[in-house]
Amino acid sequence: MMADHCTDTRWIEQLDGVVADVFNIMLQQSCEVVEDPPAAAAEIDIAAKILLSGTIDAQCLVEFPQATAKKLTDALLGSQDDWDDALIEDAIGELCNMIAGGWKSKLRTAASTSGLSVPEISRARAPDRNPPHGCSLRMSRTYAFRNSPFTVSLAIREPIDI
Amino acid sequence: MRRILESALRHVNLDLAEVLHAANGVEGLAALEESATENQPLNLILCDVHMPVMNGLDFLLEKQRRNLAPGVPLLMITADATDPQVLQAVGAGAHGTISKPFTLERIKTCVESLLTPVAPAPSDMGDAQP
Numbered sequence: 040m041m042a043d044h045c046t047d048t049r050w051i052e053q054l055d056g057v058v059a060d061v062f063n064i065m066l067q068q069s070c071e072v073v074e075d076p077p078a079a080a081a082e083i084d085i086a087a088k089i090l091l092s093g094t095i096d097a098q099c100l101v102e103f104p105q106a107t108a109k110k111l112t113d114a115l116l117g118s119q120d121d122w123d124d125a126l127i128e129d130a131i132g133e134l135c136n137m138i139a140g141g142w143k144s145k146l147r148t149a150a151s152t153s154g155l156s157v158p159e160i161s162r163a164r165a166p167d168r169n170p171p172h173g174c175s176l177r178m179s180r181t182y183a184f185r186n187s188p189f190t191v192s193l194a195i196r197e198p199i200d201i
Numbered sequence: 202m203r204r205i206l207e208s209a210l211r212h213v214n215l216d217l218a219e220v221l222h223a224a225n226g227v228e229g230l231a232a233l234e235e236s237a238t239e240n241q242p243l244n245l246i247l248c249d250v251h252m253p254v255m256n257g258l259d260f261l262l263e264k265q266r267r268n269l270a271p272g273v274p275l276l277m278i279t280a281d282a283t284d285p286q287v288l289q290a291v292g293a294g295a296h297g298t299i300s301k302p303f304t305l306e307r308i309k310t311c312v313e314s315l316l317t318p319v320a321p322a323p324s325d326m327g328d329a330q331p
Contacts, residue, residue, distance in 0.1 A: 065302035116208040126204055133202050133280075136251065137301045140280030155281050157253045 045178040050193075057141040058182055058191055061134065066114045073188055076181035083190075084108065085128060086161050087135035090171065091143060093153030096196040098170040099139035103131055107187035114185075132158030138191060170194030202249055202278070202301075206308075213309040226255025226263070233269040243273045245315055248295075250279040250286050258286045261293055274315040 045051065055072055062070035084105040091097040103111070112130040113119045135158045143155065170177065174194035181190045203222045210217060221236070221243075223229035229248065236243055250257040257277055264270065274296040279287050282300045291298060299311050 061302045064304055115205045117212050129202065130205065133205060136280040140282070140301065144282050154284070155251060157251055
């Protein structure tokens, strides 16, 4: 398990549940939490970031090595191919969108007054990984999809309820 | 999302004659204008709520203001089921919504229900997905 700051298992289990739902429903495939991820898992080639702003301020960041991004794109498109960069980036952005939207929908705090941004895609590590000002609750989780790692990070401005 | 959605629809064996893609609402409106100019009938519009440049709700409202593709069912897709724009879109005339992530069966059911012709025009064919 990898949690930068947050040790509240409710938050962590909620994020794990949202990520699992996305893979189970959209891809009919599992996605496992990587306990104590190796340093290699930190390799980042593509990142997508979505901001949630309004009553709730938060940031959802997904970071992928190229190999995992390729596997995810294969799975979403239902075939294997030499996808162009734009399509792979679209897939990563869409995954970020579904995770952020799924997480938002599970909050007890009135989330309808907060809006999601469109995904911001970047190559290599996201240039601005810093969450919005005041986001004191942070968590980062590494998962494995088809034995390849990727990371999902959430930063949230408290207080909100789950 | 466009290619992912098209792939899903083909995977469930929906017979897609032609799919038009648009990256945002502005491109979607342009595609509808072009279809109208070329007298190319459309069967269905699938539209994400969250798009850059022009979002799905604004696309819907502008499409109606310009009277583009009147009567063509429009299915709104969203990753954020709590977004009030989804309800606003339904109130403004969207024929249905589907939340992401969706199963193949779910998207197939939604699309097929909207494609079921009530009184099909002889020349109706093709699909659009702004």
